Amino acid sequence: MSETPLIYENDPTYKMAVKQLKETAAILGLSDEVVEVLRHPERLLQVKIPIRMDNGKIVVFLGWRSQHNSALGPYKGGVRYHPNVTPGEVVALSMWMTWKNSLAGIPYGGGKGGIRVDPHKLSSRELEEMSRKYFAAISRIVGPDVDIPAPDVYTNPQTMAWYFDEYSKIVGYNAWGVVTAKPVDLGGLQVRVISTGYGVALAAREAAKKWIGGLEGKTVAVQGFGNVGRYAAKYLAEWGAKVVAVSDSKGGIYNPDGLDIEEVMKVKNETRAVINYKNAKRISNKELLELDVDILVPAAIENVITKENAPRIKAKIITEGANGPTTPEADRILHEKGIVIVPDILANAGGVTMSWIEWSHNRMGCFLTEEEALNRLDSIMTRNFHRVFDEWQRKYSEYPMRAAAYVIAIDRVVRAMKLRGWI
Ligand code: NAD
Numbered sequence: 001m002s003e004t005p006l007i008y009e010n011d012p013t014y015k016m017a018v019k020q021l022k023e024t025a026a027i028l029g030l031s032d033e034v035v036e037v038l039r040h041p042e043r044l045l046q047v048k049i050p051i052r053m054d055n056g057k058i059v060v061f062l063g064w065r066s067q068h069n070s071a072l073g074p075y076k077g078g079v080r081y082h083p084n085v086t087p088g089e090v091v092a093l094s095m096w097m098t099w100k101n102s103l104a105g106i107p108y109g110g111g112k113g114g115i116r117v118d119p120h121k122l123s124s125r126e127l128e129e130m131s132r133k134y135f136a137a138i139s140r141i142v143g144p145d146v147d148i149p150a151p152d153v154y155t156n157p158q159t160m161a162w163y164f165d166e167y168s169k170i171v172g173y174n175a176w177g178v179v180t181a182k183p184v185d186l187g188g189l190q191v192r193v194i195s196t197g198y199g200v201a202l203a204a205r206e207a208a209k210k211w212i213g214g215l216e217g218k219t220v221a222v223q224g225f226g227n228v229g230r231y232a233a234k235y236l237a238e239w240g241a242k243v244v245a246v247s248d249s250k251g252g253i254y255n256p257d258g259l260d261i262e263e264v265m266k267v268k269n270e271t272r273a274v275i276n277y278k279n280a281k282r283i284s285n286k287e288l289l290e291l292d293v294d295i296l297v298p299a300a301i302e303n304v305i306t307k308e309n310a311p312r313i314k315a316k317i318i319t320e321g322a323n324g325p326t327t328p329e330a331d332r333i334l335h336e337k338g339i340v341i342v343p344d345i346l347a348n349a350g351g352v353t354m355s356w357i358e359w360s361h362n363r364m365g366c367f368l369t370e371e372e373a374l375n376r377l378d379s380i381m382t383r384n385f386h387r388v389f390d391e392w393q394r395k396y397s398e399y400p401m402r403a404a405a406y407v408i409a410i411d412r413v414v415r416a417m418k419l420r421g422w423i
Pocket of ligand 1: 196223224225226227228229247248249250285299300301302321322323348349351
């Protein structure tokens with residue numbers, strides 16, 4: 001074995017993903033050989049994207065696409081535009097997509113892409129040119145049956161429209177299934193935008209049924225009021241819970257009698273901050289996490305529940321909307337306190353599941369109504385929640401619920417690899 005690390009091996013996010021893989025492998029009794037197969041992506045492509053900027057100068061951006069595992073189907077996962085993107089982060093995220101898609105029971109492997117760029121510093125023409133060139137550069141390894149990208153941090157349906165168009169020009173036909181979360185006019189689903197938050201609310205609803213006698217009248221705090229948090233809050237309120245606190249990066253608001261979520265959404269859209277909502281007390285994000293509520297939904301960023309604040313957390317259920325909001329140390333502390341943590345790979349899979357619904361209907365040349373798509377998501381998320389919860393209670397209750405989710409997800413991938421003769 002060489003002592004020189006590969007370009008992704010020293011990345012902290014990648015190291016965390018490998019640690020989780022090894023812990024799950026120990027529970028499943030997987031050999032070191034299988035771990036070695038699973039810890040590397042099947043393919044990692046780096047592409048160079050030189051752009052002539054509006055000022056006439058050429059700037060070179062670097063992008064990656066990591067295809068982690070295809071045992072269960074074509075690679076699937078978003079593309080993020082962020083100045084801190086590294087190959088290691090992209091590989092780790094692609095590994096997590098393998099587990100998330102496996103757990104969701106959809107016929108996809110895991111992939112992820114990224115460009116190291118601050119997209120806010122680009123004009124719309126520069127952004128379009130960079131997006132098109134990136135997709136052209138990875139076009140030989142993507143495709144409706146091969147690898148199906150989608151949005152992630154700082155990419156959106158417009159980005160997907162450019163990808164779709166670029167790819168369709170290269171192959172010579174409208175390749176509807178090459179990306180998901182497209183604009184509605186290009187075969188996307190109206191409900192894709194709400195689907196992750198809706199799925200988080202579904203996961204919280206099912207957890208509430210199992211743990212605290214249902215949602216009716218139960219109190220909820222939601223950290224983050226973006227794409228995920230706002231719709232989780234909206235549906236939990238619609239289904240009878242009392243959302244007493246929400247926050248964004250500028251701070252939080254709290255009213256023990258409940259917030260009017262439609263009104264908070266209006267205020268957030270108009271002023272870009274929930275703290276401008278009138279009928280509530282201002283609180284910090286730190287205070288929000290420690291409120292005496294029944295359900296806590298961290299839906300902003302990673303690593304917000306740590307060994308420092310975990311002992312003070314009072315919620316009975318934590319439903320992870322964000323990716324990685326709870327550190328492993330906090331996971332154990334909360335588990336010992338009897339708090340149920342519905343893990344990110346289960347709770348926030350609504351987006352990718354809706355992407356699968358979009359993709360499969362694109363391929364059949366037909367569209368679903370909004371109601372049909374949401375009902376479909378409801379039945380898939382509900383079924384998956386109970387499968388993980390029951391397995392956790394039956395076999396793995398000494399660990400946090402996350403362990404059961406990882407065991408089910410990784411076991412399914414390993415079984416597919418065995419059947420295919422890969423291991
Ligand atoms: P977003 O950018 O739409 O919203 C993020 C929200 O978090 C904003 O309200 C922002 O103000 C708030 N925020 C940022 N920093 C904060 C901080 N330090 N404290 C409190 N609030 C803060 O993003 P999103 O799409 O809602 O994603 C949120 C999380 O969910 C991320 O971890 C993302 O990876 C994860 N996720 C998103 C999707 C999806 O479909 N959008 C799918 C799966 C997972």
